[in-house]
Amino acid sequence: MDVAIDCMGGDHGPGVTIPAALRFLQDHPEAGVILVGSESAIRRELDSRKISESSRLRIKAATEVVEMHDPPAAALKNKKDSSMRVAINLVKEGEAQACVSAGNTGALMAISRFVLKMLPGIERPAIITILPTLTGQTYMLDMGANVDCSAEHLLQFAVMGSILVSSVEKIPNPKVGLLNVGEEEIKGNEVVKQASELLKSSGLNFIGNVEGDGIYKGDADVVVCDGFVGNVALKTSEGLAHMLATFLRQEYGKNLITRLAGLISLPVINAFKHRVDPRRYNGASLLGLKGIVIKSHGSADAYSFQFALERALDEVKSGMLNEIGMRMQTLNAGEA
């Protein structure tokens, strides 16, 4: 199984994506990669490491790059030889079984949707991501692809998320929670109340409402919300974590004595940092497409980008794509 890598995407391009790809190949003898992008830039990175092409490490040239500020529609229309587009094409053509990009999210969504098409009955991809919890981890979607959602959309997210988790994590009947402002059934806005009704008769293991603090408590295996709320929850979390880390650093840096305490605490702080390191959760899946597309954080370093590659591999191996496809057909047939 091969992963097509958009080597030019993200803040750092080949300097990050290629080292990550090489580590990934070392760790997974069963996997191959297709490095997509500027041939000279890719060869320069490989040559500097004295690595040459092989059946597991192929290069596919692409002459253009989708920039972070490119409007998605323009990237779709005008950059037909971009590394992003060519990488997605490889999935379409069956040359690769998944594509990973750290590039422009909007463009990745637009191009994936255009090239790969959506599964029957799904209108737009939903972004699903993993978050650490007190008891392990949880999957949450949608994280920003769909800011105006209907109750039916939320149901689709729940179905797709549930299948992803059962396939990839081997959790037979994942607990699905609906993000809401209270645990009681009467709570929530109109869309969420309707979604709750749909979820109850969905056949999923629907555990009811989950509040914001329930995400990190690990109340559910899959937390479902619209993309506006999901994006706010995720970015608020990032902002709070950053603030707390800054305050802690400031307190430890105050004077000689606190700095000494910090030095002594270093192993503890490093263990703590490792545990919540967002780089280990890098790699959000674009669900609902007829193909596996993973979005890496744009600022990812090589360590982080490798997790996005692992994610792609896990999804390919799980066979979740077929399962989602079949389940969506049943869901649509049931509605018709």
Next chain:
Amino acid sequence: MDVAIDCMGGDHGPGVTIPAALRFLQDHPEAGVILVGSESAIRRELDSRKISESSRLRIKAATEVVEMHDPPAAALKNKKDSSMRVAINLVKEGEAQACVSAGNTGALMAISRFVLKMLPGIERPAIITILPTLTGQTYMLDMGANVDCSAEHLLQFAVMGSILVSSVEKIPNPKVGLLNVGEEEIKGNEVVKQASELLKSSGLNFIGNVEGDGIYKGDADVVVCDGFVGNVALKTSEGLAHMLATFLRQEYGKNLITRLAGLISLPVINAFKHRVDPRRYNGASLLGLKGIVIKSHGSADAYSFQFALERALDEVKSGMLNEIGMRMQTLNAGEA
């Protein structure tokens, strides 16, 4: 100026509310309190501390208590002699200038709205709270009172929040930000996009969109969002903070060496904890009413509850109620 205190509200009742009231009286010689609730329970608390009534410390008996699980409508209809209701009545009658309760939020909103009435043109109270930021603090509303909001609602929140901040914090022209999923103008759901247009021509110091992480960066003095999103952002923050604190405690508790490191770090950790102590931010204001009503966290201890009392005093002193009233009249006249 007197603050009416619902002594029976919250998880702990008089055991917390009365010690907090006494500390508050000590710290603010210009202020008085009216302790509302079960006369015997209140007298027991006062007697145990050898405190007697005075012009600054009055008791107002109320025979009923709104429980945390009481449906708001039932509390409003059936518990006319509840400590919550009687405390709010005191504001209505001009006996007190503000009311503070740690009780059932929904009931507090319903009863406040019924007794005090809304300012012209406002339909429901909005809950505004203070959050710490990298650079100081920010005010955010609505935190859960209004889960289905129109663009006009968001505009009203912005106006009320802006006046509150300029009055209480003496910030002449507070920066108002609209919580959104991106900083670019084209981002957001339909309601937020419309609200952005209204805010641009509102005369407020509207700085545009603020993302989730911008809340804690301190991008704005007032962050406006609907109650669903605000509640999720707040509770997600609580959940994340709790998880991080738990992980840090676990890492420090791992073995003898890490425990020693923890002991040495204690002054640093305590300074850090003080800085982000949510108790210091306790006291959310119910804005839009013809009176000042402050909601304390239900689980507040005496230290925390006193902050809610301080908040009431600050708001009374600021004269913000009149300003909001006048501004809403102008806003409504402009719309008519």
